[in-house]
Amino acid sequence: MRKLLVAGAIAAGLTVSARAQEADTPAPRPTSEPSPQPTPPPGHVPQAAPTAEQQSDRAKLEADIARELGAAPPGPVTPGARESAPAPQAPAPGPAAPTGGNPFARILLLPDISAVGSGALSWNDYDIATRSPREGPWSDPRRVTALFQELELGVQAVIDPYARGDVFLAFSDEGASIEEAYLTALTLPAGVVVRAGKLFSPFGRINTQHPHTWELVDRPLAWQRLLSVEALGGPGLDVAWLAPLPWFAELHLAYQTVEPAALSFAADAVAPGAARTGVARLVNFVDFTERLSVGGGVSGALLENGEGWRDVAGADVYLKYRPGPSKTYLALQSEWIWRRSRASAEPRSDWGVYTQAVYHVSRRWGFGGRWERAPGVFDGAFGGAEQRWSGLASFAPSEFQRLRLQGGWSRLPAGGDGLEALLAVEFSMGAHGAHPF
Amino acid sequence: MDEPLTRPPPKNGVEMRLISAVACAVAALIVAGSPAAAVALDVVTTTEGLASLVREVGGNRVSVTSLSRGTQDPHFVDASPAVAVKIRRAQLLVDVGLDLEVGWLPGLVNVSRNADVQPGGKGRLTAATAVQVVEAPTGPVDRSQGDIHPGGNPHFLSDPRRAEQVAQAIAAKLSQLDPAGAAQYEAQLSAFDKKLAAARRGWEEKLAPIRGRAVITHHRTLSYFLDWAGLTVAGYLEPKPGTPPPPSHIAELVGIAKARGVKAILVENYYDQRPAEVLAKHSGARVLSIPGDVGGAPEAKDWFSWVDLLVTRIVEANR
Numbered sequence: 001m002r003k004l005l006v007a008g009a010i011a012a013g014l015t016v017s018a019r020a021q022e023a024d025t026p027a028p029r030p031t032s033e034p035s036p037q038p039t040p041p042p043g044h045v046p047q048a049a050p051t052a053e054q055q056s057d058r059a060k061l062e063a064d065i066a067r068e069l070g071a072a073p074p075g076p077v078t079p080g081a082r083e084s085a086p087a088p089q090a091p092a093p094g095p096a097a098p099t100g101g102n103p104f105a106r107i108l109l110l111p112d113i114s115a116v117g118s119g120a121l122s123w124n125d126y127d128i129a130t131r132s133p134r135e136g137p138w139s140d141p142r143r144v145t146a147l148f149q150e151l152e153l154g155v156q157a158v159i160d161p162y163a164r165g166d167v168f169l170a171f172s173d174e175g176a177s178i179e180e181a182y183l184t185a186l187t188l189p190a191g192v193v194v195r196a197g198k199l200f201s202p203f204g205r206i207n208t209q210h211p212h213t214w215e216l217v218d219r220p221l222a223w224q225r226l227l228s229v230e231a232l233g234g235p236g237l238d239v240a241w242l243a244p245l246p247w248f249a250e251l252h253l254a255y256q257t258v259e260p261a262a263l264s265f266a267a268d269a270v271a272p273g274a275a276r277t278g279v280a281r282l283v284n285f286v287d288f289t290e291r292l293s294v295g296g297g298v299s300g301a302l303l304e305n306g307e308g309w310r311d312v313a314g315a316d317v318y319l320k321y322r323p324g325p326s327k328t329y330l331a332l333q334s335e336w337i338w339r340r341s342r343a344s345a346e347p348r349s350d351w352g353v354y355t356q357a358v359y360h361v362s363r364r365w366g367f368g369g370r371w372e373r374a375p376g377v378f379d380g381a382f383g384g385a386e387q388r389w390s391g392l393a394s395f396a397p398s399e400f401q402r403l404r405l406q407g408g409w410s411r412l413p414a415g416g417d418g419l420e421a422l423l424a425v426e427f428s429m430g431a432h433g434a435h436p437f
Numbered sequence: 438m439d440e441p442l443t444r445p446p447p448k449n450g451v452e453m454r455l456i457s458a459v460a461c462a463v464a465a466l467i468v469a470g471s472p473a474a475a476v477a478l479d480v481v482t483t484t485e486g487l488a489s490l491v492r493e494v495g496g497n498r499v500s501v502t503s504l505s506r507g508t509q510d511p512h513f514v515d516a517s518p519a520v521a522v523k524i525r526r527a528q529l530l531v532d533v534g535l536d537l538e539v540g541w542l543p544g545l546v547n548v549s550r551n552a553d554v555q556p557g558g559k560g561r562l563t564a565a566t567a568v569q570v571v572e573a574p575t576g577p578v579d580r581s582q583g584d585i586h587p588g589g590n591p592h593f594l595s596d597p598r599r600a601e602q603v604a605q606a607i608a609a610k611l612s613q614l615d616p617a618g619a620a621q622y623e624a625q626l627s628a629f630d631k632k633l634a635a636a637r638r639g640w641e642e643k644l645a646p647i648r649g650r651a652v653i654t655h656h657r658t659l660s661y662f663l664d665w666a667g668l669t670v671a672g673y674l675e676p677k678p679g680t681p682p683p684p685s686h687i688a689e690l691v692g693i694a695k696a697r698g699v700k701a702i703l704v705e706n707y708y709d710q711r712p713a714e715v716l717a718k719h720s721g722a723r724v725l726s727i728p729g730d731v732g733g734a735p736e737a738k739d740w741f742s743w744v745d746l747l748v749t750r751i752v753e754a755n756r
Contacts, residue, residue, distance in 0.1 A: 193550060
């Protein structure tokens with residue numbers, strides 16, 4: 001059966017070229033190879049290239065059909081111009097059907113499934129819950145604690161010729177949640193891509209990234225303090241337009257419902273409850289040389305906040321330098337966020353920033369650090385500023401697991417300081433995802 | 438609207454110069470953005486080897502850009518979103534397939550706004566669909582076997598037999614997208630086939646004296662080439678694909694190399710050369726640093742000179 005499948009695959013491959021049959025097809029040496037005498041699979045007819053005349057007939061027919069369907073007629077068809085629907089596809093490298101059909105068809109239609117698990121050993125010498133409240137991982141003071149961070153389950157597939165779907169479910173000690181689940185329309189005209197569903201807001205750089213793509217183990221402090229959520233996001237719509245420029249310049253406009261966390265210390269700045277949110281982001285990427293890529297973006301968001309509104313703005317830069325063709329690179333990343341609330345009697349504004357640099361010495365080893373500044377929390381309310389310095393050593397035995405040691409020193413708003421350490425492990429299984437850039 | 442248009446007041450010199458400078462810049466951008474009259478198709482390939490074959494078959498009717506360089510490991514191309522802009526304008530995207538580019542290409546294609554080059558689009562050609570694939574796992578597959586390619590070995594372009602099949606598939610695709618140029622593609626493909634046949638005779642003559650010799654390679658990058666060249670593989674420096682060799686594995690290879698009289702250790706120049714050097718020191722074999730693709734060495738300017746370089750160096754090392 002297997003040999004039949006392989007023979008079918010070869011046949012399908014060869015019919016790509018109308019000439020293939022008469023060509024001097026090399027007989028492969030490997031003994032595992034079946035006879036390369038190709039027979040076209042049923043239903044696959046090699047097609048001669050259409051002439052220009054046939055193409056113009058085709059364009060006319062398309063226009064007629066479009067009129068009959070009550071749609072606007074398409075423009076003239078030029079060679080290579082997009083057709084109204086992607087053409088039926090050339091054979092995939094997989095096996096084509098022998099007689100009786102392919103018994104594995106159902107498996108072929110399964111979506112890509114992946115799971116990423118992460119956990120950490122945590123130690124800190126101060127009470128993070130009251131003096132530097134934030135999302136995990138952290139432990140009670142001076143107790144080495146093993147923590148399970150998150151299991152992220154990804155289910156991804158192309159849905160039909162026009163769209164793909166991506167679903168990410170997060171399981172943690174707090175329960176299960178839909179991290180993101182959205183449809184992406186990929187065949188829209190004019191450089192527009194639309195995503196609809198539950199999604200991270202296109203705000204800043206780290207906000208849209210899943211935890212396993214971060215360089216450091218935890219998210220910068222500024223995120224939860226200024227956005228009042230682990231990541232800005234929720235059900236809604238994101239329209240992204242790629243400007244027709246020689247570099248990558250993308251403009252996002254999103255409308256979402258965001259649910260800010262009820263933070264006791266932020267009562268004067270953030271009203272809990274679902275908030276209608278508008279987000280705009282412009283992001284650019286330029287490859288200055290083969291070795292140096294630079295990205296930069298500006299973001300703005302307007303969130304409903306009780307009776308009034310909350311304004312958030314951000315700017316981010318990213319720089320990647322590769323000194324040679326090996327897997328060594330330096331990645332610099334910095335983001336700044338500013339927030340103003342207009343809800344309470346007296347408006348207040350706060351800001352935060354982080355800057356990180358990680359040098360990936362080889363495919364396995366990376367070293368780096370981060371400095372950050374965020375509004376501090378003192379006596380259960382915002383007050384002063386907190387600064388934190390973190391160092392990182394990262395070891396990835398393969399692409400599918402990573403061990404990281406991170407140490408941090410925090411200078412707290414009321415004077416005093418705090419030490420923290422994390423030993424984090426992360427693994428991924430299933431479909432091979434793209435490397436983050 | 439019958440009123441005569443009033444002439445705008447004359448601008449001062451600086452303003453006019455500024456306006457004309459902006460106009461020139463815009464015009465330059467438009468000119469730069471539009472393809473030259475003779476070019477019918479804008480083709481983007483993932484590797485330089487594929488780009489070279491497209492050039493052979495497409496000639497002056499196509500403009501070709503490779504997304505990666507021959508000096509890079511094609512599994513780990515570090516492609517920024519800026520690269521997606523090249524894909525946006527492409528009428529044809531040629532990739533190798535078999536998950537070679539899985540770590541970097543899908544994300545770029547997703548943001549490219551080019552529906553034609555999506556998997557299954559009419560402007561997409563996956564070269565692997567045109568060749569007989571070897572080393573496709575026949576048993577259960579998991580990553581205890583290393584970073585394997587579950588669909589089979591994607592490093593087929595250095596094999597002249599497969600390159601010919603890929604060139605045929607490219608010609609068919611170009612003719613389908615640009616019917617007006619079909620005759621030219623057909624003629625260029627015939628010319629390529631003739632040139633290839635002549636080159637193959639020369640290479641096979643050179644290789645004849647070393648047929649049957651065993652070599653050691655770093656990754657399974659040369660399975661197809663060595664099969665064509667009549668050489669065998671005594672072992673791989675990577676104990677499993679994508680994993681660096683521990684000392685125990687190199688020690689084992691030393692024994693194998695001596696027992697089988699291995700003279701050459703072939704390592705693509707984008708890999709760490711140290712394990713090969715250590716093995717060479719202990720086994721007496723020679724390290725042969727080779728370009729992994731067209732453009733991987735200054736002499737490997739196109740597909741022919743790349744394969745010629747591989748043949749020449751391997752023959753020399755095995756003499």
